[in-house]
Amino acid sequence: MVTYADVRRWDPAGLAAASTDLKSDLKTLEKANDELETQAVPDSFLGLAAFSARALQSTLVSRMSTHVEQATSFEKAIYSARARVAVLKRDVESIDSDARANEFEIGGDGTVTDASTPLEFTSIPAAEAHMDQRVTLRDALVERVERALERANEIDQELLWAVPRESFSDGEDEVDDPAGGEHERLDGPVDLSDDAFDLSQINQGDIGDCWLLASAASVGANDPDFIRDHIRHNPDGSYTVTLYEDGRPVDIRVDASTIPYGVTGRDDQPTWLSIYEKAAASHMGGDYDDIAFDRVSRGFEMVTGRDTDGDEDRGLDDIRRDLDAGRSLVVSTEDDSKAGWNPFDTAVDDDNVVPNHAYVIESVIERDGETIIRLVNPWGPDGGTASDGHFKDGVLELTEAEFHQNFDETTSLPRKKR
Amino acid sequence: MTFALVPSDMTSASAAISDASSEARTAHGADALATLAAALPGSSTAAYMPELGGLWEDGVTGWCDQLDHFRDSIDATSQGGTSADDGVGGLFGRLLGTP
Numbered sequence: 001m002v003t004y005a006d007v008r009r010w011d012p013a014g015l016a017a018a019s020t021d022l023k024s025d026l027k028t029l030e031k032a033n034d035e036l037e038t039q040a041v042p043d044s045f046l047g048l049a050a051f052s053a054r055a056l057q058s059t060l061v062s063r064m065s066t067h068v069e070q071a072t073s074f075e076k077a078i079y080s081a082r083a084r085v086a087v088l089k090r091d092v093e094s095i096d097s098d099a100r101a102n103e104f105e106i107g108g109d110g111t112v113t114d115a116s117t118p119l120e121f122t123s124i125p126a127a128e129a130h131m132d133q134r135v136t137l138r139d140a141l142v143e144r145v146e147r148a149l150e151r152a153n154e155i156d157q158e159l160l161w162a163v164p165r166e167s168f169s170d171g172e173d174e175v176d177d178p179a180g181g182e183h184e185r186l187d188g189p190v191d192l193s194d195d196a197f198d199l200s201q202i203n204q205g206d207i208g209d210c211w212l213l214a215s216a217a218s219v220g221a222n223d224p225d226f227i228r229d230h231i232r233h234n235p236d237g238s239y240t241v242t243l244y245e246d247g248r249p250v251d252i253r254v255d256a257s258t259i260p261y262g263v264t265g266r267d268d269q270p271t272w273l274s275i276y277e278k279a280a281a282s283h284m285g286g287d288y289d290d291i292a293f294d295r296v297s298r299g300f301e302m303v304t305g306r307d308t309d310g311d312e313d314r315g316l317d318d319i320r321r322d323l324d325a326g327r328s329l330v331v332s333t334e335d336d337s338k339a340g341w342n343p344f345d346t347a348v349d350d351d352n353v354v355p356n357h358a359y360v361i362e363s364v365i366e367r368d369g370e371t372i373i374r375l376v377n378p379w380g381p382d383g384g385t386a387s388d389g390h391f392k393d394g395v396l397e398l399t400e401a402e403f404h405q406n407f408d409e410t411t412s413l414p415r416k417k418r
Numbered sequence: 419m420t421f422a423l424v425p426s427d428m429t430s431a432s433a434a435i436s437d438a439s440s441e442a443r444t445a446h447g448a449d450a451l452a453t454l455a456a457a458l459p460g461s462s463t464a465a466y467m468p469e470l471g472g473l474w475e476d477g478v479t480g481w482c483d484q485l486d487h488f489r490d491s492i493d494a495t496s497q498g499g500t501s502a503d504d505g506v507g508g509l510f511g512r513l514l515g516t517p
Binding site: 002003005006007009010011012013014015017018019021022025026028029031032033035036039040041042043044045046047048049050053056057060063064067071078085152156157159160163164167168233235 | 420421422423424427428430431434435437438439441442444445446447449450451453454456457458459460461462463465466469470473474476477478480481484485488491492495
């Protein structure tokens with residue numbers, strides 16, 4: 001990830017120079033290639049040798065044309081980035097200037113600290129008002145620094161996305177793409193900003209992998225940096241996702257493409273979860289079918305390498321304490337009540353709840369004197385109609401009694417590694 | 419298959435290939451990529467530019483080397499103008515397999 005100190009040293013003029021130099025080089029190569037194409041084999045040259053010569057000429061021309069074409073696209077991306085870097089650079093200078101004017105210091109890692117001389121106040125309210133003002137100023141600077149870093153990382157990822165993939169490539173790099181669908185290349189890098197980890201962004205496709213999506217989404221919502229540290233966009237356009245097996249990290253490299261019936265975001269576009277889903281399919285057997293149906297604990301352990309705690313009947317007060325402690329929580333629903341007679345009444349009672357499913361526990365709140373739990377369905381915020389013909393909400397708000405009537409095992413993941 | 423060539427045309431072709439090769443060798447895309455890397459310190463793009471630059475240098479140099487072999491074959495064909503067509507065809511055929 002780019003740091004604030006890095007962005008301070010970014011140089012739009014350098015990008016302009018790189019773009020100009022590259023353009024000039026590509027013109028030279030294009031001219032050489034044109035010369036080869038038009039003059040290397042004269043029309044008067046006939047026979048088998050001439051035939052072979054023309055075949056060789058065509059191969060060489062095609063190889064250079066591919067390079068020039070792809071490198072030209074990259075040059076255009078550099079030129080386009082130049083303008084954005086120039087704006088970013090001005091913003092960073094403005095942030096630094098405002099920080100100095102208000103006696104704040106911004107460190108190389110983007111940390112904002114108050115560097116003002118302590119004042120003496122004649123009253124506590126005056127001191128508090130001054131403190132509030134300093135906090136407001138600091139928070140505003142923090143937000144501007146975060147936005148600047150987000151934009152810097154976007155520019156970086158977009159440039160990396162534009163790097164030529166096939167020019168002079170030996171084709172030896174292989175990815176571990178799973179079977180089970182026609183893969184379509186992404187239009188650009190998946191979004192890894194904080195917004196991308198909002199629980200409203202899960203929209204499960206036709207694969208029965210709620211156990212994986214709920215656990216990964218729960219971790220992402222709780223600790224976006226953890227996911228950002230475990231998904232790497234490679235220069236060749238592929239992604240490497242670090243999953244865990246028996247607590248040990250396993251790197252899975254997959255192409256930047258998705259299948260049409262996999263998980264998406266709310267806008268039906270692929271997300272970081274699409275890449276995780278693909279990596280999991282590759283890791284668990286090499287086919288999307290291999291990730292259908294499993295336990296939530298397996299999802300948490302595969303995503304984080306950490307052990308989980310399971311509780312068959314966890315109360316809302318305990319769940320609230322878990323959330324306050326920074327834990328990620330997913331709860332499983334009971335069986336389908338229509339599946340047959342069940343002496344232990346472990347069946348979903350509410351038609352609005354999807355049986356044999358996993359929901360992310362978002363929060364526990366108090367409303368009108370009652371404790372309510374908010375649960376997010378991986379089907380997405382708009383919900384959907386299940387095979388039983390009943391509509392299932394995307395977000396559930398349940399009382400303690402309703403919760404216990406429909407849900408059983410709560411799986412809880414600690415934030416820090418034990 | 420009829421074999422025919424005009425020696426002066428072959429000489430011009432050889433010179434054109436030679437020019438193309440020499441010209442392409444003056445292009446140093448890696449320098450532009452190094453400039454780009456220097457302009458974006460700390461970025462993933464900058465980190466990849468040395469590798470990409472090396473790939474491009476090797477690619478362009480390899481392409482120019484192939485052009486030089488191509489020119490040598492054109493020269494050899496021109497010099498042995500009346501030699502067996504099949505034999506010369508084999509000469510180019512081998513080049514097709516050159517990486």
